[in-house]
Amino acid sequence: xxxxxxxxxGLVATLWTATAEAAVLPDxxxxxxxxxxxxxxxxxxxxxxxxRKNVGKSVSVSANYYVDMITSASIDVVTTASPYxxxxxxxxxxxxxxxxxxxxxxxxxxxxESDFEAETWSLAxxxxxxxxxxxxxxxxxxxDDVVGMSNDETFARDVARQAYGLGISQxxxxxxxxxxxxxxxxxxxxxxxxYRSVRYLNDDGATYSYxxxxxxxxxxxxxxxxxxxYYLPYRAAINGQIRGFSDTxxxxxxxxxxxxxxxxxxxxFSTRLRYYxxxxxxxxxxxxxxxxxxxxxxxxxELSTFTSTTFRAAVAWDIGTDGFGPFSKxxxxxxxxxxxxxxxxxxxxxxxxVLPGEEPNFTFEADVIQLLFSVWY
Amino acid sequence: xxRKTAHRIARVALALCLVTASSACSNIEPWVKPYERxxxxxxxxxxxxxxxxxxxxxxxxxxxxxxxxxxxVVGGGCGCN
Numbered sequence: 001x002x003x004x005x006x007x008x009x010g011l012v013a014t015l016w017t018a019t020a021e022a023a024v025l026p027d028x029x030x031x032x033x034x035x036x037x038x039x040x041x042x043x044x045x046x047x048x049x050x051x052r053k054n055v056g057k058s059v060s061v062s063a064n065y066y067v068d069m070i071t072s073a074s075i076d077v078v079t080t081a082s083p084y085x086x087x088x089x090x091x092x093x094x095x096x097x098x099x100x101x102x103x104x105x106x107x108x109x110x111x112x113e114s115d116f117e118a119e120t121w122s123l124a125x126x127x128x129x130x131x132x133x134x135x136x137x138x139x140x141x142x143x144d145d146v147v148g149m150s151n152d153e154t155f156a157r158d159v160a161r162q163a164y165g166l167g168i169s170q171x172x173x174x175x176x177x178x179x180x181x182x183x184x185x186x187x188x189x190x191x192x193x194x195y196r197s198v199r200y201l202n203d204d205g206a207t208y209s210y211x212x213x214x215x216x217x218x219x220x221x222x223x224x225x226x227x228x229x230y231y232l233p234y235r236a237a238i239n240g241q242i243r244g245f246s247d248t249x250x251x252x253x254x255x256x257x258x259x260x261x262x263x264x265x266x267x268x269f270s271t272r273l274r275y276y277x278x279x280x281x282x283x284x285x286x287x288x289x290x291x292x293x294x295x296x297x298x299x300x301x302e303l304s305t306f307t308s309t310t311f312r313a314a315v316a317w318d319i320g321t322d323g324f325g326p327f328s329k330x331x332x333x334x335x336x337x338x339x340x341x342x343x344x345x346x347x348x349x350x351x352x353x354v355l356p357g358e359e360p361n362f363t364f365e366a367d368v369i370q371l372l373f374s375v376w377y
Numbered sequence: 378x379x380r381k382t383a384h385r386i387a388r389v390a391l392a393l394c395l396v397t398a399s400s401a402c403s404n405i406e407p408w409v410k411p412y413e414r415x416x417x418x419x420x421x422x423x424x425x426x427x428x429x430x431x432x433x434x435x436x437x438x439x440x441x442x443x444x445x446x447x448x449x450v451v452g453g454g455c456g457c458n
Contacts, residue, residue, distance in 0.1 A: 245446070
């Protein structure tokens, strides 16, 4: 369930990104994306359509429609529940207002699925300074969600969320631009997945049982990142990012990214390596010693200790740089990301014939495909 | 280990943000002139060339990892087109 809370944060981050390039309105364009995620016996696919258009010389409006069609028989589902299919639809609108060197952005996102409703309002203000060498952005978002259960129509729990962001984009040289980001997020309410369980050792020491997870009702996190992009002498670019994260649940993590972009004729090739490493939440355990072992209990693998490594390859084809039908230009882009998740203390319970706690650690690989068609006007 | 490094990055980023923001009151001559930003205006320098794809990938990672936030790739391009 926590998974679904986070898409709106991503969208807010994208809004923030758009405003961070202030002083000019974003490009007028339409993007049609097909996305597909496949890994751990989960398939999630669907479209995302983003339309952006100027109104006059100082206002840009945008609308996004996004769908996830989910078929899941993941390890969580196989070991403690039943395979399921569901669909989540999300719509968002945004308005950017440019006045001098200041950009103000407003956004509203709503999403709906059978057991989850979410609504997020966002606001960001960007200011260009020093002859447009520096852009300072302040962002805020407020979210209200309702968590339900597909097998209990009377179940409804609220989650309130606020995010505060501060960003600096800085041109250092003719070839180097860097970004600094800080974001604090607070959650309050029902923060766990209502379906997930933890396991604990029975008195016989040879078997285990399940009980529901119990999470704190609040969570506050802070994340900071430094990123940079450098223009190479032969018209190519390298980019990198480092991000640190910690929260009040005891989770700490680091993210490292390194990328390379190389244009050739009407094509642009890019590749990226991303490495993520995380230490577990304080109240996570793969196997608790007994029932009700402590106040808070979690066995969500996203709260465990693990690493993920992602390799990306992408190619973009500029179909019509001098015009494409009624449009000024068009572009077709294909992205492929291959991700390896390697868990350090989350057991693969599908393995039988071993004592509790002696199962091998879980690991899986996922492929993410995106096909994107974009037109500018 | 992670917590110390994360706090260190947070402190550096915050310090840089505050220093840059506070110096907004002074007159600093731009050291990279607008006519020198042709490379920064090249599309290959846009960190977020495709926002709809970037947003989707945030979702992919944040749904499966404990960390969240501050991944917005601020900057890219020269803001001069």
